Amino acid sequence: MLNDIYNKRIIELAGNIPRLGRLDHPDATATAHSKLCGSTVKVDLKMDGPVVTDFAHDVKACALGQASSSIMARHVVGSNAAELRELRETVRRMLKENGAPPEGKWADIALLEPVRDYKARHASTLLTFDAVVDAINQIEAKAGDKAQDRTQSTAAATAQG
Numbered sequence: 001m002l003n004d005i006y007n008k009r010i011i012e013l014a015g016n017i018p019r020l021g022r023l024d025h026p027d028a029t030a031t032a033h034s035k036l037c038g039s040t041v042k043v044d045l046k047m048d049g050p051v052v053t054d055f056a057h058d059v060k061a062c063a064l065g066q067a068s069s070s071i072m073a074r075h076v077v078g079s080n081a082a083e084l085r086e087l088r089e090t091v092r093r094m095l096k097e098n099g100a101p102p103e104g105k106w107a108d109i110a111l112l113e114p115v116r117d118y119k120a121r122h123a124s125t126l127l128t129f130d131a132v133v134d135a136i137n138q139i140e141a142k143a144g145d146k147a148q149d150r151t152q153s154t155a156a157a158t159a160q161g
Contacts, residue, residue: 004114005121006063013111014066019073023056027142030134034123039065041127045135050080057128064115065124072128075105081136088129095122 026044033040039061046054055076059069068091076084087106093099094113101110115121 005112005118007111007114009111010063010067013070013108014063017057017059017066017070017073019056020059021056022058023054026054026056026135028135028138030131030138032127032131032134034061034065034127036120037062037124039124039127041065041069041131043128043131043135045132045139047081047136047139050082052076052079052084057131059128061127062121062124064112064121065127068109068112068125069128071106071108072132074108076132081140084129084132084136088126088133091129092126095125 022042023044023046025046027046029042029044031040031042040058041061042058044054044056045052055073057069057073059066061069079087087102087109090099090102090106091109091112094101094109095116098116101107101113112125115125
């Protein structure tokens with residue numbers, strides 16, 4: 001029943017989303033959009049190496065997208081890239097393959113487990129996870145480009161020397 005997914009705790013999370021807004025100088029910005037329901041989540045991310053140091057988001061989504069964004073905002077700072085990639089896959093498997101929900105600091109995501117029975121709601125629930133991983137990928141690509149530029153500069157200086 002649809003009422004199962006819109007339980008009291010989901011509504012509480014959706015109504016109390018931390019870190020709303022935008023960062024002044026994010027390392028990356030990513031947007032995830034669901035064509036099915038029109039929900040959009042835009043995230044700003046700052047990282048120091050593999051660790052998230054700051055996060056903000058603009059959430060224009062249904063209660064499920066808001067609830068998952070709320071959970072993300074509560075725990076993303078201090079998390080690392082590998083953990084967040086694995087989290088996205090765990091949530092995807094939970095919804096689409098009857099997988100187990102995440103544990104530890106991400107255990108609240110289990111509240112979204114009933115969504116698995118409503119395929120049309122999967123996309124909005126996954127938006128925040130997709131956007132965060134997209135932002136991480138952008139940051140890592142920029143870092144890789146800078147490292148490659150330094151390597152090329154060093155090689156050029158060595159060749160001239």
